[in-house]
C-alpha cells in the first residue's frame with residue numbers, strides 16, 4: 001500500500017522526468033498467476049502474433065484483456081498504481097487500454113514514439129494519458145525492456161517515426177511497474193534473448209477524453225455487470241463532472257444494475273441551491 005509520501009514522490013518524478021518505477025508493485029504470486037493466465041488464454045483462444053511492425057511481428061498482444069479472466073480485473077485497480085494515476089489526473093479518470101505485451105525472441109526494437117502523438121495538441125501539454133508497463137518477467141537489456149528518453153515529455157515536438165534516438169533502458173525485476181506520461185518518448189527494446197518478455201500495458205486517460213479501446217462496446221454487458229463498481233467506472237460507466245458521458249440525464253452505471261448514479265451537474269446545481277435556501281429558513 002502506498003503512503004501519501006510515496007504517491008507524491010511518484011507524481012513528482014513523473015512530472016519532472018516523465019516516468020517513475022514502482023518497485024515490487026505486484027507480489028511474485030500475482031505475477032506468476034497473471035503470466036499463467038496469459039499462457040492459458042493464448043492457447044485456449046489460439047491467439048497469434050501481431051501483424052504490424054509497430055506492434056511487433058514476434059509480439060503477442062492480447063487486447064481487451066478484461067474479458068478473458070477475472071484475475072486481470074486486479075491490474076487496473078491495483079492499489080500500488082491507481083492512487084498515483086488518480087493524483088495526476090483525477091478520480092474520474094478512465095482506463096484507456098489494457099493489453100499484454102509478450103515479446104518473443106528475435107523481436108526487433110520498436111520505433112520510439114509517444115502514445116498520444118496523433119492527438120493534435122500543442123506540445124508540451126499537461127499529462128493526458130498515463131501508461132503503466134507491468135513487468136511480468138525481469139526486464140533486462142537483452143529481453144526487450146522498454147527504452148525511454150527521460151525528460152522528452154517536455155519537448156515541443158514528437159519523435160520522428162523510425163528515427164534512432166539516444167534512450168535509456170528501463171530495466172526492473174518482475175513485479176515492477178513503470179508508470180509514465182504517455183508524451184514520454186519510448187518504445188520496446190529488441191529481444192535478443194532466448195526467452196519471452198512478459199508484460200502488460202495498462203493506460204489511463206482523463207474522463208473527458210476518448211479511450212483508446214472502446215471498452216463499453218468491447219466488453220459484453222454481462223461481463224461488465226460482474227466488475228467491481230470502481231472498474232465499471234474506469235471502463236466508462238461513469239460521467240465526467242456530471243456532464244460528459246450521460247445517457248438522457250442518467251449515469252450509464254445504471255445500465256449495469258447499480259442504483260442511481262451520479263446526478264447531472266444541472267440537476268445537482270438546483271439540488272444544492274434548494275438546500276442552501278432551506279438552510280436559510
Ligand SMILES: O=C(O)CCC(=O)C(=O)O
Pocket residue numbers: 055101110115133144145146147186187188189199201
Ligand atoms: O513493450 C514495451 O515495452 C512498450 C510497448 C509500447 O510502447 C507500445 O506498444 O506502445
